[in-house]
Amino acid sequence: MIYINIVGVILMGLIVWWFWLYKKQTTKVTDTIIKINVENGIYQPANITVNANTEYTMVFTRKDETPCAEILSIPKLEINEVLPLNVATxxxxxxLNAGSYPFHCQMKMYTGLIVVE
Ligand SMILES: [Cu+2]
Structure with missing residues (x-):
C-alpha cells in the first residue's frame, strides 16, 4: 500500500513537471534568426522568448520523416508552411505584440511556443 502511494506521488510529480515546469524552460533568443530542428518528436528549441516589435526569421529544419511533421502552423499568425525534409525553411x-504564440504540426504531436516580451 505504501509503495502504491509512493509511486502515485512520483507519478503526480512527473505530471506536474511535464505540464507546468517543463514548459517554462524557454530559450531566450539573442539573434533575429531562430534555428529550430524538428526531430525525435520535439521542436528544438520548442519554447522561445523573443522581444516585441522585432522582426525574426524562424528557420526550421525537419529531420523527422513523419508526414504530419511536414506542416508548421502558427495559428495566431495564420502561418501554415510545408517543411521539406532536411531542408532549412x-x-x-x-x-509581434507581447503575448504567446503557439506553433505546432498538423496533429499537434510537435508543439512549441513563442513568448513575446
Ligand atoms: Cu504531427
Missing part, C-alpha cells in the same frame, strides 16, 4: 515573423 525560413519563415519570417511579423513584428
Amino acid at each position: 525560413s519563415i519570417k515573423l511579423p513584428k
